[in-house]
Amino acid sequence: MPKIHIPTPLRQYVGKQPAVEVKAGTIGAALSDLVAQHPDLRRHLYTDDGKLRAFVNVYLNDEDVRYLQKEATAVKDGDSISIVPSIAGGR
């Protein structure tokens, strides 16, 4: 099963796990399965009208899905999906 890496700021919404396994054939389905498993995460990834938020970047392995087929990008077993949100801390 593909695995989604959960970044620190979002781990509190997935029972503090660093990664979640999903059943899915595409990026869009993988994210849907993720928020179905962890509904608290939904508002952090999607806008109220169901679009992925602009500051949330999704990577399939080391490629930005915006430069693949976006949410239609195919995923297979063993693939690693990353959610890369912006963080700003420095002090």
Next chain:
Amino acid sequence: MATTLEVKPEALTLSNEEIQRYSRHLIMPEVGMEGQLKLKAARVLCIGAGGLGSPLALYLGAAGVGTMGIVDFDVVDYTNLQRQIIHSTADVGRKKLDSAAEKLKAINPFLNIRKFDTRLSSDNALELFREFDIIADGTDNFPTRYLVNDACALTGKPNVYGSIFRFEGQASVFATKEGPCYRCLYPEPPPPGLVPSCAEGGVLGILPGLVGVIQATEVIKLILGKGEPLIGRLLLIDALDMKFRELKLRKNPGCPVCGTHPTIKQLIDYNEFCGIRGEEKPVETLATDIEVEELKRRLDAGENLFVLDVREPHEYQICNIGGHLIPLGDLPKRVNELDSSQEIVAHCRSGVRSAKAVDFLRQAGFKKVHNLAGGILAWADRVDPKMPKY
């Protein structure tokens, strides 16, 4: 590709003392006399002398960077010392600029330090950046991140980027001619409040050390023109699992600041862009707020008030006022532990999370809920001075 330096390294020489000091650089072929003179000619601007700025400035100063600018308006406090290693206990209360400059001069008296005692803004950034070759971003908030990026793109200076949260960091080199900028990766900032700051979320003390040293490494590589800089790559650092991962970044042709048809040609209002009035946004006092003195008086009078503490269990261990602990995130599933007929006072550390708890409870039909203004910090300041503050 080496960064263009305005001061020509060929015009400089090293004194015998400098040759001795930089001996370990001079004997390696990747640096040598040529590289050391490039370092001496280089002018690097560090934005912030805090968590990332501390190791960054210390290593760049030691390495022989000729001119270092530091922009900071802050004062050293006790909570900084766990990670901001350029400052020491005796510096608490001093300007970070003065404290940092003193340490840097002690390490390397050849260093030319330029202190800018100001908050970086749209009014001063372009002028400031033009006087330097490379900008190292060690700030702590989204408006300044976008400001640094745009000012770098507009002045053509590389933005050596690092950022941290808890035990996770990111590093990259943005805004070079051939590479992507911060906006190519994050076209829009997150709405305020969705991503917690280090002050709210905490940060492992060593993490800015790890990330700041990666930034210093990238600055030095850019000056020397050696190795593979982090251009077009985002390095993700997970200190807890000690895993480093790398993601590909692409220059977005539609990027408003570095794309083929840029729409941002001058600096904008970054607080407005990020939807906030600044990092230290004061929490609004609402009619439902209760002051710490009033809570103390009413508790002492034996009134039947239910004190709800919405912080995390590890915070409760640091200090508490005996409230019933339900962390904010658990409130929806544990709301049945509360009695809506009773008057409830919710509190957290500073009043931000408890304000969210009060909103939630009101929506859930609770009518008699108050937010303790200023949280347990205000309690420590005004009611119980023996209580520790964190």
